[in-house]
Amino acid sequence: MSRIGIFICHCGENISATVDCARVAEESGRLPGVVHSVDYKYMCSDPGQRMIQEAIREHRLDGVVVAACSPRMHEATFRRTVSEAGLNPYQCEVANLREHCSWVHEKGESTTQKAIDLVRLLVEKVKRNKPLLPIQVPITKTALVVGGGVAGIQAAIDIANAGHKVVLVEKSPSIGGHMSQLSETFPTLDCSQCILTPRMVEAAQHPNIELMTYSEVEKVEGFIGNFKVTVRKKARKVDEKLCTGCGLCTQKCPNKKIPDAFNEGLGKRGAIYVPFPQAVPNKPVIDTVNCTFFKTGKCKVCEKVCPTNAIRFEQEDSHVTLDIGAIVLATGFQLMKTEAFPEYGYGQHKDIIDGMQFERLASASGPTLGAIQRPSDGKEPGTIVFIACSGSRDRAKGVPYCSKICCMYTAKHAMLYKHKVHGGKAYVFYMDIRAAGKAYDEFTRRAIEEDEVSYIRGRVSRIYEEDGQLVVKGVDTLLGGMPVEIKADMVVLATAVQAQEDSRALAQTLHVSYDSYGFFAEAHPKLRPVETNTAGIFLAGACQAPRDIPETVAQASGAAAKVAGLFSKDELTREPIVAVVNRQAPPLFSTCVGCFLCQSACPYSAIESEEIKNRAGEVIRTVARVNPGLCQGCGTCVATCRTKAIDLQGYSNEQLFAEVMAL
């Protein structure tokens, strides 16, 4: 016979206002197997918890039902309480009298009756509870950081400095990301590359960091602490070990007419190229789509000039499998293209560019060496118009959210323009100036007051070309809604920040959830901003939402701290609420018949097959086995099993039927 103790909590007046707690305690006390039943004002308080512990010792209880708030709130508290008194924590159950009863019903007899029913169910369940032990999972102390922009670099350096190995995977030939393309950064106007490149070098030279550039994550299996990640190393067609980065091949490549992605199409590069002079690693890549040899079978100039014979035309993509304990996603963002705006000419006007293109024009390492020249004819624009919120906050045709960085970088662009073109006129069309951040509002005020940028509050309805100039038609909503027409030489659209093209595919590869825009979803918007819902996978930077550099770096360090915390232990403790395939005495061994329907039903790929062998090592039966490290305890396999050979620990069929029968 069981010896069960019942503890009814009033939760101040949250429960006792509508439920007669004393009567619940009294009636529950008469249930078979119950030896002790009391009620108390605050069961979660220190005296309340002590009351439970004393009762366990005094009445030699073997099961406890606490009737209080939702188990989501205090199940962990009460399980710790009973385990301190020597009981297995899984012998304690919480009946939800608050959310499921007192808060949702009027005061009355039937409410109290329902409370008694809820307690009775759990008494029947707890009688059948078995002591469970937490599952220990070993941790591989190597982190994978996906994405080599400033977020990935920062996360990798922080994890590496904590003493753990890091593999940093970047899909393009160099790390650096969007930040390496920027000219100067707000609100301090310090040179972006000057502050980033030392970090890039630090990441590359760190003994704990392994760089894998020009590589992509293809497959992720496993679970927290024990991921198996397959990375595809794209063929550079260059032997990285032999290449010294002398640059002769890139100089001599005869095909130099290829639009340069690093310069956002504003410059040209060769078919063998290094994305930018400070690239890390400073090793070239052959663009096989445009390379003359790959197109016609003739050329091989790069091979002839290479002093170390590092060119490898025959090199193929290769795959590497890594054992990884934690993953940080730092895959960044992309900008909406100017092609998305029919009213601004579908991106067909060369002098209507996006913000990143302006960064390249303003950058000392850009195609114009920092001179502001318009793309169509290289002329210095005497009048320039910036349009904020191009596609952002536009429910009809763009994205409904605020892209966050545009107000600041548009102010910066206008300022850079005014600093470089002294007699120039700069206009900014805006909806609101959102400059919330340290020294941000001062920065936008400086653009307006000191650099005399004309800010016009209103939208632009159309841009068209007339007599060799762009006519920008908009409205000034602060001047009584008057139409404004500006003849401009160049227009810069602050186009919306969007999730990467392949973010959804990557999220599906990693089983990470994402929002309707393709940004990766955090586990909790306020309290778990750098974690995903998948244990062991963390987020940094603009892959989660539009972010500026300070926020990105802070979040990257936050994610790194989470990884370091995880790696601070040798083993991971998990809740033992997992499915188990039963084992019986010979000759039955198990009621599992090995149909493996459960395997196809399991959403977590947690079901393996196991061979039962006799002493001679011959296979007698093949049955299913649940990997407790992967199992999330969802119970799908239990419902699927035809022979009822699978049970969920802590929620067995027997326990649940007993609960139902008690009603």
Next chain:
Amino acid sequence: MRIGYYPGCSLLGSSREFDESTRAVLKALDVELVEVPDWNCCGASSAHVLDHELSLALPARIMALAEAAGLDEILAPCAACSNRLLTARQELSNHPEKRAEIETAIGMPYAGRVRIVNVLEVLDRLKDRIAEKCVASFQHSVACYYGCLLVRPPRVVDFDRPEDPQSLDRVMASVGANPIDWPFKTECCGAAFSMTRTDIVAKLGAKILSGAVKRGAEALIVACPMCHSNLDLRRDAINAHLKANGGQPSDVPVLFVTQVIGLALGIDPKTLGLQRHLVSVQLPKAESATAGTTV
């Protein structure tokens, strides 16, 4: 092919040639037009801004009559009419309780089955047949001017690209015309201000007209009676505005899309009502037609 026809007031009055050419062209294309019996005002002039119930009841009665006549579609050539009909149709389908009220008001059942189409949709649908029956290709550079009501608001009319529509350009190309690329396709013509603020119409019309002429257009093509009257009827005011502001007055003709198709199909100009325009339709010889400048 059988299709309901709702001419509305403009096509019986100031834009008779739109009615005449639409009937002539669709007849030539073997489309039977069935005029909605006992039709009434669509409410575009003043009813829709003065009384919300009337703005629904007037179009609902037209559509209910068409349903009773067994029609699936109504062609409403006037852009204001089709816009009113579409707006009412959408509001009544989104709010069933309003539909019941309106049914009582008009004293007829209204199921909301009948579709509303404009001239461009019908011609776009028939463009293969037009190309087949084309006897005199219209080899001129033309500026396709859609105006505002055909494509806006996009959520209601759900027709073509609202900022840069293409259907009229396609129809024009199907009879050999060269539609120029220009930025004023959906620019405001001043529509309803034709009587009250002719000065605004002159200013806006001047912009559209000179924008088309500057880019090599030999004719403007429209599919809306208001666009037509503002660019044709108000030409003296437009030219006066141009002259006063250093622009070039212009006698570029403004044709309804159905008139151009009619000419291409070999229908005589009088049947198409070309003589009714205030700016006479004189086009340069087709051989001299040059490719329009593209911007």
